[in-house]
Amino acid sequence: MQELGKFLSALEAGLAAFGLSLPPGAQEKMGRHFALLSLWGRRSSLTAIRGAEEAAILHYLDSLAPLAHLPPPEGPCIDVGSGAGFPGVPLALALPEVEFVLLEATRKKVEFLRRVIEEISLPNCRAVWGRAEEYGKIAGYRESFAWVVARAVAPLRELAEYTLPFVRLGGVFLAYKGPRGEAELAEAVRALSLLGGEVAEVWQYFLPGGERRQLLVVRKVSPTPALYPRRPGLARKRPLG
Numbered sequence: 001m002q003e004l005g006k007f008l009s010a011l012e013a014g015l016a017a018f019g020l021s022l023p024p025g026a027q028e029k030m031g032r033h034f035a036l037l038s039l040w041g042r043r044s045s046l047t048a049i050r051g052a053e054e055a056a057i058l059h060y061l062d063s064l065a066p067l068a069h070l071p072p073p074e075g076p077c078i079d080v081g082s083g084a085g086f087p088g089v090p091l092a093l094a095l096p097e098v099e100f101v102l103l104e105a106t107r108k109k110v111e112f113l114r115r116v117i118e119e120i121s122l123p124n125c126r127a128v129w130g131r132a133e134e135y136g137k138i139a140g141y142r143e144s145f146a147w148v149v150a151r152a153v154a155p156l157r158e159l160a161e162y163t164l165p166f167v168r169l170g171g172v173f174l175a176y177k178g179p180r181g182e183a184e185l186a187e188a189v190r191a192l193s194l195l196g197g198e199v200a201e202v203w204q205y206f207l208p209g210g211e212r213r214q215l216l217v218v219r220k221v222s223p224t225p226a227l228y229p230r231r232p233g234l235a236r237k238r239p240l241g
């Protein structure tokens, strides 16, 4: 209970610093997500569990940061490699009119996400168990999303092959990165272009406490060739570029 109070105050201060306001009830639901995460995290390795204030900033505020900079998506979104729900759960709570898919390869994490969706009531969200390399080929997923988001999943060269096939023409892939973002971008230029992407912007921001983060905004300018994504494992073993 005390932890929840600390979580909510830190989140409130962070949102104010970013000039963000959320729909009624969204912050409390983030608090419930955090409580479930703390409970499950003790039993399994869902995430490196942090203290309440740290989690509010490094997980929740970081997930929401793009909303301080970009206009909201004009269509459905997918979070690739959502883990325990970042950035997808905070974004879905902030944007209740937008449909979200949380794609995750590990079954126990998907079970956790489904429990969260049910317990905190997230009707605009569904969790899907599978690999990006498979879902990226399926009609209804391929080239179907206005925003494709991913955080802490893979280096950009590899990640681009997981994410860009999902982006519809004119939509964007948002890669949440740390200070190495620009260096990853330099290695990924050819991969992005092969997959139909073009770098629109690198937005640098600082979280309260000073952590430097970078949001790489990649626009889909041409369709991804049918060859991509290649079969599971290849993007990691032989990244494009």
Ligand SMILES: C[S@@+](CC[C@H](N)C(=O)[O-])C[C@H]1O[C@@H](n2cnc3c(N)ncnc32)[C@H](O)[C@@H]1O
Pocket (backbone or CB within 6 Å): 047, 080, 081, 082, 083, 084, 085, 086, 087, 103, 104, 105, 106, 109, 130, 131, 132, 133, 150, 151, 152, 153, 162
């Ligand atoms: C380090 S975790 C990060 C989770 C979350 N995005 C976050 O920021 O806390 C990376 C997650 O990506 C998932 N993942 C990795 N490769 C994937 C793929 N090809 N398709 C779907 N999920 C994948 C892993 O199972 C893992 O849960």
